[in-house]
Amino acid sequence: MSTEDFSWQDYLAPKYWPSWLGLGSMRVLAILPYRTQLFIGRQLGNLFARLSPYRREIVQTNIQLCFPELTADEQQKLIRDHFHSIGISIAETALAWWGKDERLKKMLTVKGYEHVEKALQERTGAILLGAHYTTTEIAGRMINIDHKLAVSYQKMRNPIFNHMTLKGREKCMDRVFGRDEIRATFRYVKQNHLMWIAVDQDAGIENSLFIPFFGTQAASQTVASRMAKVTKAPVIPYISRRLDNARGYVIEFLPPLENFPGDSLEEDTLRTNQILEKFIRQAPEQYLWVHRRFKTRPKGEPKLYRKKPRRARRNKK
Numbered sequence: 001m002s003t004e005d006f007s008w009q010d011y012l013a014p015k016y017w018p019s020w021l022g023l024g025s026m027r028v029l030a031i032l033p034y035r036t037q038l039f040i041g042r043q044l045g046n047l048f049a050r051l052s053p054y055r056r057e058i059v060q061t062n063i064q065l066c067f068p069e070l071t072a073d074e075q076q077k078l079i080r081d082h083f084h085s086i087g088i089s090i091a092e093t094a095l096a097w098w099g100k101d102e103r104l105k106k107m108l109t110v111k112g113y114e115h116v117e118k119a120l121q122e123r124t125g126a127i128l129l130g131a132h133y134t135t136t137e138i139a140g141r142m143i144n145i146d147h148k149l150a151v152s153y154q155k156m157r158n159p160i161f162n163h164m165t166l167k168g169r170e171k172c173m174d175r176v177f178g179r180d181e182i183r184a185t186f187r188y189v190k191q192n193h194l195m196w197i198a199v200d201q202d203a204g205i206e207n208s209l210f211i212p213f214f215g216t217q218a219a220s221q222t223v224a225s226r227m228a229k230v231t232k233a234p235v236i237p238y239i240s241r242r243l244d245n246a247r248g249y250v251i252e253f254l255p256p257l258e259n260f261p262g263d264s265l266e267e268d269t270l271r272t273n274q275i276l277e278k279f280i281r282q283a284p285e286q287y288l289w290v291h292r293r294f295k296t297r298p299k300g301e302p303k304l305y306r307k308k309p310r311r312a313r314r315n316k317k
Contacts, residue, residue, distance in 0.1 A: 020160065023164055041090060049079075065214065082286075085285050096168065115253050128238050132291065138249065200276050208220055222268070229261045239282065
């Protein structure tokens with residue numbers, strides 16, 4: 001992907017001013033002390049929760065589906081903590097785009113990296129199996145400081161944030177692939193590189209299977225199994241977490257999955273879902289619950305989320 005076709009002169013109209021203001025605020029956030037970033041991030045999360053009742057509904061639905069064992073009060077606390085984590089992720093994104101390598105290294109603890117090093121030494125490349133945590137942006141930057149890493153990217157509707165996000169990732173990562181550049185990602189792994197993939201979001205039923213995720217049938221991507229089969233590269237699960245008390249971050253790599261891919265896509269996809277569930281339970285507030293994870297339903301099952309407000313208004317016209 002490329003940012004060459006973007007011209008900032010095309011986006012000077014007043015309707016774009018909030019976007020430019022937001023980016024300018026992020027640039028300031030990047031240079032503030034870390035504890036200040038965390039404090040401001042929590043306040044941003046509170047504001048987001050108040051201003052976006054639709055997204056709050058999505059989070060509440062997801063939490064109720066995935067954590068039925070929690071009491072109502074515990075679920076509400078998890079929702080509040082999640083919005084705090086989302087707000088903090090804005091500061092972390094700014095730090096990922098504009099922070100210095102030396103500063104980021106001091107904030108990071110890495111566990112299990114010998115599994116990645118072994119794959120690179122054997123020149124197989126590696127597929128890093130992750131999920132959409134609120135720490136994903138900064139974790140990718142931290143990994144890429146010492147070892148080249150590629151990520152995939154989905155175009156955003158806001159042209160300014162789309163450009164800046166793509167530009168930020170191109171600066172922080174070795175390569176950024178579009179979601180449709182599947183063959184290019186396969187070639188990249190075969191050239192003994194690291195490719196981050198996340199198979200936890202609902203991308204529709206194409207190249208997905210209905211597999212349980214936290215006990216609820218969910219359209220689950222099969223790309224991990226398919227990529228491993230084509231590239232012959234090991235699949236290394238990993239998790240990134242923000243530590244309490246401003247202690248920074250930990251990124252933990254697990255041993256490569258054995259006998260993967262297995263005998264069927266269904267078994268492989270169930271296995272990856274179960275791995276991600278285990279990871280998410282370690283810090284559930286840091287998972288991206290604002291996504292409509294259960295949007296696509298099996299035939300005959302009712303929708304779990306109401307229509308987006310803008311879409312509902314369009315349908316009335």
